[in-house]
Amino acid sequence: MSDAATPAVTCAGAPADWQNPLRDKRDKRMPRIAGPCGVVIFGVTGDLATKKLMPAIYDLANRGLLPPTFALIGFARRDWKDQDFGDIVLTAVKAHARTPFRQEVWDRLAEGIRFVEGAFDDDAAFGRLADTLKKLDAERGTGGNHAFYLSIPPKAFPQVLEQLSTSGLATKPDGCWSRVVIEKPFGHNLKSAEELNTLVNSVFPESSVFRIDHYLGKETVQNILALRFANQLFDPIWNAHYVDHVQITMAEDIGLGGRGGYYDGVGAARDVIQNHLLQLLALTAMEEPVNFSPDELQAEKIKVLSATRLVAPLDDNTSRGQYTAGWQGNEQAVGLLEEEGFSQTSTTETYAAITLDVDTRRWAGVPFYLRTGKRLGRRVTEIALVFKRAPHLPFDDTMTDELGKNALVIRVQPDEGITLRFGSKVPGHAMEVRDVNMDFSYGSAFAEDSPEAYERLILDVLLGEPSLFPVNQEVELAWKILDPALENWASHGKPEPYESGGWGPESAFEMLRRSGREWRRP
Template sequence: MTVEVARGVNPLRDPADRRLNRIAGPSALVIFGVTGDLSRKKLMPAVYDLANRGLLPPGFALVGFARRDWEDQDFAEVVRDAVKQYARTEFREETWQQLQQGIRFVQGEFDDPQAFRRLRETVDRLDVERGTMGNHAFYLSIPPKAFPVVAQQLLDSGLVDDNADDDRWRRVVIEKPFGNDQATARELNNALEAAFPADAIFRIDHYLGKETVQNILALRFANELYEPIWNRNYVDHVQITMAEDIGVGGRAGYYDGVGAARDVIQNHLLQLLALTAMEEPISLSADHLRAEKEKVLAAVTLPEDLSVATARGQYAGGWQGGEEVIGFLDEDGMNPQSTTETYAAIKLEINTRRWAGVPFYVRSGKRLGRRVTEIAVVFKKAPEHLFGQTSELGQNALVIRVQPDEGVTIRFGSKVPGYGTQVRDVTMDFGYGHAFTEASPEAYERLILDVLLGDPPLFPRHEEVDLSWQILDPVEKFWAEQGGPLEQYDPGSWGPPSADELLARDGRVWRRP
């Protein structure tokens, strides 16, 4: 079955939320780390797509900062190549010519004060030439260890000193990971707040920019159908999954010592959990949304015995999809004694009236059966006194598919055609791809525009990050005490046997997306 909606109409878009219909004011975006994959594949194409949609002002400026010996025109060619390869909108020469006029490049090292003086001279000229009016956003697409150095250089060079004019703004954007644990996250936050006010620090979690993630709020609070059953009286448990069918590849050096839990659960999956479990906010403003998410994270508890409430493992070598692949410990540059997990599963509980006694199972892994991110709200099983002997009664479920096939699936029981009263599970499906003619903007488009608008609902503040580490730190400490070697699992499977045992102890099974 499929769900049909009116073509060309988006009933899920909040009429009060017009971020993608608002044009950013005069501003410049300075990207540190423009030679990296994130900048090339996501950031520069997103800037072009915003310009192509008419959401950037004519005088917008894009500045790159890196060690390369480039002139402005060299950087412009790099941007053009990235746009032609990765932009989601059609390439239009008139859009490109307008954007190209504001492209500049500054060569330098992060620890070089002279380079930051050149950067200030560049943006000061852009204020005059392009009318950017002193409004500058600094996107740190660089390793987190460099954040404090760059923040201090921006402060020392006067690039973030906006006390002279209250009408202009300075903002900084940072990518995850936000620290390696609660202590380092706090150190990082202190270093950033030494240069920027707390409300000028934008922590990007690109999952929060995905249309399907934002649809969680619409699904829950714009439909009277779900709210009465969205609680412990009807929900048996919740599964939140982020699975990848690839290995660590060239990221082995970064991934070793980080692992699946720090890389994904601490940020992406706990954000999904908070959106799934939160109470209805007073409004969709940043303060109200963040307040409700923080209440959820503050109420999350871990079972006392982490040995039966967590599972972890590493993918082994073998065959996957007709291709022979190597194991995690055999990846190029990997420590063969590594105890870093490529699969992690954790059982959590939320100590609130709505969710008391309902387990939330979060899992993430590499080299699994398929690439998928989803939230499955599994409801309690119906009594079998009417259909139990002749039917295969399962549990109703509402599954929110975040990627790759964005949409929502509802699983329910239906009578099998013919004589008798046999019941089997069927599904009703809604997919963005076939329900709307309007294409969803790429997550980074939405997030970059929000930075330029100063609209922060989709960005977690430091309190959320702190609470997330408070949840994960005891798990990481427990795993560190356990040491290794770690349990191995076959590529293309759904994780180690201990993960299945984690749910089997509770009389449940993992979904196989």
């Protein structure tokens, strides 16, 4: 590739608040703003790019968090010009952006939109991409700073990474940065994750690798840290002396729809437990970090994951299922094997539940129950700390018939907030104690809307802020925890069927009943 026609570009970083030199440093409401940069998206024709990435980039621009010279570059096998790609982005923005459409914001963003046609095995196409980025650096002042977003199937990672390396796009001179963003799944098991990490780090240093787990960008997930470490109220009871068990649930009320090609062979455990739910466990169980710097936060999560193991025997303490036809609300739903893209002999699970122990002083003896599934009773993600009963109740049995265990429930989605369940006297002459809820809701407590997870995470990539991104060791430890369950299930034939609209297979309920516990019904 030749850069004879392209003026030389001097790499120049910029302070995070470079757009606003008059910014009051004491105003904590003012977010950090990305400096000069551009984002290259591989896989711009996919649902993720259309429904999440492009709208999130527009929303960041609309909130004033991107520089005026920001550039967005699409790469795909399409016979498109820059304007054609711009029209695709505009359609995605109008359909899926969370902030109001403003023509002046769009016009400024559109000035930096470019498209490069090519396949992943096309050396010349990556040469054209390099030339395009050099021209943008010179013409728009993107500063030689580029993030490469791999919104592509994992099997294409090696080829794209090799092309980024051989074309020189992965390495930059001092003062510039080059970062890669990788979507899950991060491997298929521990061995493949180790191979993927080795491959990625052969091209990009770990400090330039951002593995997206969009759950970590959710406001309520980050609020776990505020709830635990900003309040003296909860710390004394956040341990095995008071907590009976912890339930972490991610339930969906939808089926696979058109995702059969992706999902078959992956399954619920790999798709959700290995990343989302184990990250939620780490944030729930970790010790207080010295500070919230990336290194300190990641170190505490790694300690927890290192101490986490499946509870044996696995046949009794894990469960997997596959949804069958049934009623989802007032609609008749088909079973998984009738969904497009699935074989009648598929053993892919759509429900998975596991029991974990965290072998630390704080949590010894407290089981952590993780579950996820599709076609369940409702869409909900929550973390529930269920507390032990009081050691002595000075009431007759009839007075506490309707009293359950105290619980602290962090609602990640929907209806984001926190619920505290405790016993209270029922009004009247008799002493009758019943469960009541005390609720905190984000929607009613704050006027500001929470940013969408991808907005937060994309901005953090551009700022070089890695706190919310799992590092190599976290990914590999998560697979080390889950692999024994996957291997055990592989020898057991088909998953257990469960009816759409219910709450999973019978074996999942038995898993808790053996210890006298039961799943929450969100």
